[in-house]
Amino acid sequence: MNRRLFLLAPLAVAAGGMGGAFVLLERMQSGHYSPSSLPSMLIGKHPPHFTLLALPPGRAFSSADLAAPGRPILVNFFASWCLACIEEAPMLHRLARSSLSIWGIDYEDAPADARAYLARYGNPYARIDADLSGRVFIDWGCYGVPETYLVDPHGIVRWRWAGPLTPKVVAHGLDPLLGRTA
Amino acid sequence: MKRRSFLLTGFLLLGLTPAARAVVDPWERLPNPAEEKRAEQIGRQLRCLVCQNEDIEHSEASLAADLRRIIRRHVALGWSNRRIIAWMVKRYGTFVLLDPPFEPLTWLLWASPLLALAAGGATAVVAFRRQRASTPLAPLSEAEKARLSELLPP
Numbered sequence: 001m002n003r004r005l006f007l008l009a010p011l012a013v014a015a016g017g018m019g020g021a022f023v024l025l026e027r028m029q030s031g032h033y034s035p036s037s038l039p040s041m042l043i044g045k046h047p048p049h050f051t052l053l054a055l056p057p058g059r060a061f062s063s064a065d066l067a068a069p070g071r072p073i074l075v076n077f078f079a080s081w082c083l084a085c086i087e088e089a090p091m092l093h094r095l096a097r098s099s100l101s102i103w104g105i106d107y108e109d110a111p112a113d114a115r116a117y118l119a120r121y122g123n124p125y126a127r128i129d130a131d132l133s134g135r136v137f138i139d140w141g142c143y144g145v146p147e148t149y150l151v152d153p154h155g156i157v158r159w160r161w162a163g164p165l166t167p168k169v170v171a172h173g174l175d176p177l178l179g180r181t182a
Numbered sequence: 183m184k185r186r187s188f189l190l191t192g193f194l195l196l197g198l199t200p201a202a203r204a205v206v207d208p209w210e211r212l213p214n215p216a217e218e219k220r221a222e223q224i225g226r227q228l229r230c231l232v233c234q235n236e237d238i239e240h241s242e243a244s245l246a247a248d249l250r251r252i253i254r255r256h257v258a259l260g261w262s263n264r265r266i267i268a269w270m271v272k273r274y275g276t277f278v279l280l281d282p283p284f285e286p287l288t289w290l291l292w293a294s295p296l297l298a299l300a301a302g303g304a305t306a307v308v309a310f311r312r313q314r315a316s317t318p319l320a321p322l323s324e325a326e327k328a329r330l331s332e333l334l335p336p
Contacts, residue, residue: 038231038274038275038277039275041272041273041274041275108244134245134248138245138248138249138252138273139273140273141273141274141275143231143232143245143274144231144232144245
């Protein structure tokens with residue numbers, strides 16, 4: 001009896017591993033889990049101190065504006081040279097139409113290119129900064145574009161998503177925090 | 183002849199493999215060689231977050247170039263290695279360190295080779311003991327000996 005258990009143990013481990021792998025792949029597909037994603041160091045904290053100039057003709061914002069905005073703000077890092085940003089543009093418009101304030105930070109971009117991008121794909125941003133040197137991007141702990149942060153009414157970062165906002169990501173990650181049901 | 187061509191091909195291939203060279207642009211380098219060396223040492227400890235399995239000295243990603251530039255600025259300002267690394271960890275977390283730190287979260291990671299060795303060793307000891315403890319066979323009876331000599335060739 002003991003011997004049989006001993007022989008079945010490796011099989012059980014393999015089965016457990018397969019089950020785990022299946023769950024992992026399922027969660028990767030639904031957007032719940034991304035193995036290359038990092039947890040943000042800003043969760044539960046105020047954003048880092050920064051001031052930037054506006055991307056004309058937009059209106060600038062600084063960390064002071066995010067200190068206690070009184071309503072949730074979605075801060076979205078984007079760039080005209082970023083393909084995934086084009087992919088998430090419709091979702092950003094949808095969110096902007098649902099009365100969520102979206103403030104954009106244009107990362108290492110030529111202002112003319114950024115304006116052309118916004119003219120072509122639409123502008124969901126109530127305010128836009130130009131992070132020409134990419135220093136603010138690094139201060140926030142970003143490592144790619146697009147990246148989106150949810151800042152709550154008290155100015156605390158509650159959620160970060162690296163990558164485009166897909167319907168699944170918004171439904172599972174963002175809506176619950178905004179108190180929205182599908 | 184076969185052996186010579188084999189050696190020749192081997193040396194050729196060796197010569198063609200790209201040397202692991204840092205991608206630091208000559209214009210990026212600090213003028214002071216000691217400072218530049220320190221900056222490179224720091225950079226080699228930090229993970230490029232874009233590629234994730236390269237250090238920032240070797241990564242071609244533009245974020246890696248930005249971080250290299252920031253490290254060099256901090257080195258030129260006289261910051262200690264510890265302060266520069268802390269600056270990086272504050273923004274990106276301990277994942278930015280290529281060598282995981284030894285803290286409660288990573289104890290299991292660090293201990294896993296030892297644990298695997300211990301588990302294997304324990305299994306070996308148990309198996310060995312079990313073999314030892316099994317009852318030895320009784321000697322063959324006369325009838326069995328006769329049968330054996332029948333079966334085996336002379």
